[in-house]
Amino acid sequence: MDHASPDHSCAPVLDALVAYHETGQVPFTPPGHKQGRGADPRVREALGDAVFTSDVLATSGLDDRSSSHHVLERAQALMADAVGAEHTFFSTCGSSLSVKAAMLAVAGPHQELIIGRDAHKSVVSGLVLAGIRPVWVDPQWDPDLHLAHPPSAEVPDPVELRLEQVMLPRDAFFGRTELVPWEKAAGRVAAEMLTPYPPGIPAAVPGERLGTEVLQYLRTGVEAGMVVPDAADPGVKSVKVVVRPTEDR
Structure with missing residues (x-):
């Protein structure tokens, strides 16, 4: 019919x-x-x-x-x-709430969820809220258009600014933390989001191991006028990291 x-x-x-x-x-x-x-x-x-x-x-x-x-x-x-969808659901209070609701609908604590690494910071908040384990997929950079396309089945190799996820975002965010000078943060596990805004895509996510390239990018960016509003130290002269197990006494 x-x-x-x-x-x-x-x-x-x-x-x-x-x-x-x-x-x-x-x-x-x-x-x-x-x-x-x-x-x-x-x-x-x-x-x-x-x-x-x-x-x-x-x-x-x-x-x-x-x-x-x-x-x-x-x-x-x-x-x-x-x-062209089977269903849509309207939400209020901004799109960030809708993002969290969608994530909670499909995954729970310690379950895996495939996420593009250029996701908005509200997605990272959802990871912290739900204890979801992210499976990061890198976007495809288009050098001609100077923009990132959504991830596809053919995933490019990680670039310098791509960090290794070594802890759940929730565990890192709510664990024991300390502030260290940014020069000494390389190799440490981030305990906060470091998000240049706009566009609101985190350069570092709680649970990722910080690299020198990312830290230098953030520091030089701040000096040039970049805003990093989510950081414990918006000037990124210090960074909140997870206390190392040997230091957790």
Whole structure:
């Protein structure tokens, strides 16, 4: 039996938001600003009311308490059809939360997960949160376009800035640590993310053994104006590393 193609001119979430306003509903659910009624007048003057009137819950807001109008379900089905996926899932609070949720859905503590080494730092946070063991795959550098393509079945050899993962990110992050001068950090195991931002791709991940090339890259980068916001020492004059077993007394 053939199914009709979804109507991509529809926008279920947007239509539901319009309907919510047209019916003049008074919310008895979060958010606490109550469509701007409870917001400080100075904030409303600076931001405008649209910020607040568009801030509506999915249930008991865009839809009723039982989601009987299937607002999100219909919107997610349209997205799945648009990108050729079986299912899509919408999330709020930024994409970093969605990344962690996706990782927790497919792997647990000490289970392996294949990850591109140019992944965003939110992926490393997910590794720390879940105790997942990463299996790093290097991206393919395109010298003509000056960008990295996703990993493929043909994996290139690691380059100088590629570090060896010797501990679980979670174990390194939550283990005994110390700060050492960056000049003495080569060969030590990182206990923090060292992430030039943007683009937010960690140069070093907790549990990786630090190399001289990476440390020099970070230090010279900072001197040239690079920002490394996740580091214990954003100037990267010192680096947080795992205490060696002989020093852990």
